[in-house]
Amino acid sequence: MSRYRWAGCGCRHAYACHRVLPNRGGSEKPMNGEQHTKATSRSGLEALTPEDAARLWVESRMDELAAATLKLQRFHVDQFTTWLEEENITDMRDVTARTVHSFRLQIKADIAQSTLAQRVSTVRRFLQFCASIDAINPSVPERVELPKRDPQAREEILETEAANEVLNYLRRFAYASREHALLSLTWHAGIRSGTLRGLDVDDVEMTKNRLRIRHRPDEGTPLKNGEYAERYIALSGEVVEILHDYIKQNRTKVNDEYGRKPLFTTKNGRAPVKTLRRWFQTATRPCAYGIECPHNRIPAECDAAQRSVDASDCPSSVSGHPVRRGAITHHLRKDVPEKVVSDRMNVSQDVLSEHYDRRSEDEKTEQRRQYLSNI
Numbered sequence: 001m002s003r004y005r006w007a008g009c010g011c012r013h014a015y016a017c018h019r020v021l022p023n024r025g026g027s028e029k030p031m032n033g034e035q036h037t038k039a040t041s042r043s044g045l046e047a048l049t050p051e052d053a054a055r056l057w058v059e060s061r062m063d064e065l066a067a068a069t070l071k072l073q074r075f076h077v078d079q080f081t082t083w084l085e086e087e088n089i090t091d092m093r094d095v096t097a098r099t100v101h102s103f104r105l106q107i108k109a110d111i112a113q114s115t116l117a118q119r120v121s122t123v124r125r126f127l128q129f130c131a132s133i134d135a136i137n138p139s140v141p142e143r144v145e146l147p148k149r150d151p152q153a154r155e156e157i158l159e160t161e162a163a164n165e166v167l168n169y170l171r172r173f174a175y176a177s178r179e180h181a182l183l184s185l186t187w188h189a190g191i192r193s194g195t196l197r198g199l200d201v202d203d204v205e206m207t208k209n210r211l212r213i214r215h216r217p218d219e220g221t222p223l224k225n226g227e228y229a230e231r232y233i234a235l236s237g238e239v240v241e242i243l244h245d246y247i248k249q250n251r252t253k254v255n256d257e258y259g260r261k262p263l264f265t266t267k268n269g270r271a272p273v274k275t276l277r278r279w280f281q282t283a284t285r286p287c288a289y290g291i292e293c294p295h296n297r298i299p300a301e302c303d304a305a306q307r308s309v310d311a312s313d314c315p316s317s318v319s320g321h322p323v324r325r326g327a328i329t330h331h332l333r334k335d336v337p338e339k340v341v342s343d344r345m346n347v348s349q350d351v352l353s354e355h356y357d358r359r360s361e362d363e364k365t366e367q368r369r370q371y372l373s374n375i
Contacts, residue, residue: 044134045093046134047092048091049090049091050080050090051085053092053130057126058074058077061073066217066223073122076123077123092136096137100124100144101145104120104147117148120147156321157318157325158284158318158325158327160326160329163187163323165290166289167183170289176245176246176249177250178250178279179279181243181246182196182283183280183323184242185211185235187326187330188236188239189239190327191213191324191346192320193320194222194273195213195224196320197221197270198216198223199211199213199262200261201263202261204235204263206240206244209235209237213230213233213346215230219256220256220270231346243263247263251263251264254267277312277320278312280317281314281319284318285311287302328341331345
């Protein structure tokens with residue numbers, strides 16, 4: 001008698017799910033569905049603890065991500081792997097799409113929808129890595145459903161009219177202040193907050209009316225796209241003059257820990273991104289630049305109006321990214337070619353079209369018409 005027999009598991013995958021089971025004294029039994037699912041999900045996989053999986057993932061990403069991005073994603077992955085261990089899941093082979101769903105339900109109450117989407121997205125990329133090293137079933141990351149991002153956050157933008165009102169106010173009442181210099185440069189050049197943070201005084205080449213962007217990860221100021229983001233940005237005479245006067249009169253004169261002279265500073269040194277964000281939000285509150293509150297609040301009784309640390313509570317205030325999005329859209333509306341905008345703002349044309357260009361279809365059609373009128 002043969003030592004083996006074919007046993008069907010009873011699922012719809014008739015051929016693929018047949019298992020060869022040993023005959024042992026005639027007492028053998030077919031595997032039930034749960035036993036078979038667990039067996040097939042572990043087939044060809046190697047045991048790996050969540051902690052070791054996270055360590056391997058970090059090592060694989062160190063040369064690919066900017067330090068700040070890696071730090072954030074590592075936090076998300078560590079949160080997930082710590083949760084796994086708290087749930088007594090000590091082998092990545094036991095992680096399923098249902099596991100990730102349970103994790104999502106666990107954390108969703110404490111964070112915003114956009115943050116939830118970001119964290120689950122990072123976890124899915126981590127699981128894709130785990131699948132690539134035979135630590136989990138490859139179907140798991142494919143079955144993880146990403147939460148929908150907050151559409152309002154993705155669409156947030158500083159419109160041209162508002163930008164002009166803010167800049168006109170600052171030019172008249174707060175000329176060459178740090179907010180004036182920060183907003184003027186960002187609106188003119190459309191650069192990222194992380195890039196703004198890394199600028200030094202000598203990156204403003206005033207005699208050539210240009211700004212030098214440099215990737216300096218060894219000195220704490222990496223660029224999001226690394227060396228590929230290094231470039232020169234042409235500046236208008238007006239923006240150069242504002243930066244010159246800001247540096248001479250209003251910049252807090254401190255060096256960073258590397259002896260460099262940051263362009264945007266606090267008394268403690270180089271201004272971190274969160275501080276730049278607060279300066280943007282402070283400058284873009286309607287009541288801060290002489291506009292009546294559109295939210296029917298009384299400024300004297302509004303914490304967002306009275307305290308810069310609470311400026312983010314103003315529904316109309318925006319951080320640096322909406323200013324960048326508005327600047328990109330403004331350039332496109334002024335008929336600056338997409339390739340020029342792409343190179344200037346260091347964003348691919350595909351990403352530019354999908355995430356930054358907020359022109360309506362009517363606007364795009366009429367702009368194209370101008371180029372075709374003589375054909």
